[in-house]
Amino acid sequence: xxxxxxxxxxxxxxxxxxxxxxxxxDLFLEFPYSHFPVLExxxxxxxxxxxxxxxxxxxxxxxxxxxTFERFFARDTMIWLDVLEIxxxxxxxxVPILDKTNAYIGYYEIADVIKCFHETPFLKEDGGILVVEKxxxxxxxxEIAQIVENNNARLLGLFISHSDLEKIQVTLxxxxxxxxxxxxxxxxxxxxxxxxxxxxxxxNNLKDRSDYLDKYLNI
Numbered sequence: 255x256x257x258x259x260x261x262x263x264x265x266x267x268x269x270x271x272x273x274x275x276x277x278x279x280d281l282f283l284e285f286p287y288s289h290f291p292v293l294e295x296x297x298x299x300x301x302x303x304x305x306x307x308x309x310x311x312x313x314x315x316x317x318x319x320x321x322t323f324e325r326f327f328a329r330d331t332m333i334w335l336d337v338l339e340i341x342x343x344x345x346x347x348x349v350p351i352l353d354k355t356n357a358y359i360g361y362y363e364i365a366d367v368i369k370c371f372h373e374t375p376f377l378k379e380d381g382g383i384l385v386v387e388k389x390x391x392x393x394x395x396x397e398i399a400q401i402v403e404n405n406n407a408r409l410l411g412l413f414i415s416h417s418d419l420e421k422i423q424v425t426l427x428x429x430x431x432x433x434x435x436x437x438x439x440x441x442x443x444x445x446x447x448x449x450x451x452x453x454x455x456x457x458n459n460l461k462d463r464s465d466y467l468d469k470y471l472n473i
């Protein structure tokens with residue numbers, strides 16, 4: 255898998271505190287960025303937002319509006335999943351990168367981080383998707399993995415896709431084969447199957463019985 259550090263971007267120079275609002279507005283018109291880093295004497299002080307800059311007086315300096323800057327960033331040592339979380343929390347498509355001395359070294363674009371996700375086995379390898387649900391106090395990741403592996407399948411990845419105060423949903427990616435046996439084992443362990451599967455013998459049997467009953471009642 256490609257290291258996320260290979261995607262550090264320096265193509266566009268950061269905004270400087272003395273830049274005019276007009277030049278910053280031009281930058282956002284030229285590039286589809288939601289935010290872009292601002293430096294003062296070479297030090298990162300925050301990100302200007304395209305939405306904020308659009309409303310500012312073009313004759314003034316960007317530094318006059320530093321109170322509007324958003325101060326998120328990533329470290330150059332972070333893994334791609336941590337960086338993706340920063341993108342999501344700040345609703346941005348650009349994240350500045352700082353080294354351990356807080357020096358600005360470039361930025362990540364969201365499309366490049368998504369490429370890292372595409373290269374994981376969860377998306378790259380062939381397999382089936384299964385979504386299971388159980389009480390939030392009763393589920394166990396170890397149990398989920400054991401159910402899959404005891405049915406001679408391989409777990410390619412899993413994540414919590416939904417949760418509330420009572421229940422939790424886990425999305426799994428499994429190697430192909432034996433899906434019906436895995437589904438029935440999850441049911442025996444009191445997991446509800448949220449996703450639909452053609453291989454689900456239990457639901458197919460219920461459907462056959464329902465079809466038979468409808469036919470009988472219509473005689």
